Amino acid sequence: MVTEEQILDVLRTVYDPEIPINVVDLGLVYGVEITKDSDVTVRMTMTAPQCPMGSYIVEQAEQAIRTVAGVNNVRVDLVFDPPWDISMIKEDAAVKAGLIAATPAAETDNSTDK
Secondary structure (H helix, E strand, C coil), X not given: XXXXXXXXXXXXXXXXXXXXCECCCCCCEEEEEECCCCCEEEEECXXXXXXXXXXXXXXXXXXXXXXXXXXXXXXEEECCCCCCCHHHCCHHHHHHCCCCCCCHHHCCCCCCCC
């Protein structure tokens, strides 16, 4: 049985060529549906509706999903509602990419209080 985590894992290998963050951590994947027949539909967006790399990223996502053992049919639906914004990037990915500075909340608590 194909799982959502398997699909998300392979989608983490797909990058927007203009941003050094994978499409999952970038917040472009809005949902994954898997039928009992292992047909996979992914709802995703782009950072902007006019993104020149949109069709390339969708093609890369489809190809990545097809590598998961047991997947039957693949469909990637490109949607723009809700519109993507920078707050959708996972904080640790944005910090790693140098887009934002680490916040105290993102840092590990090293206190010895128990």
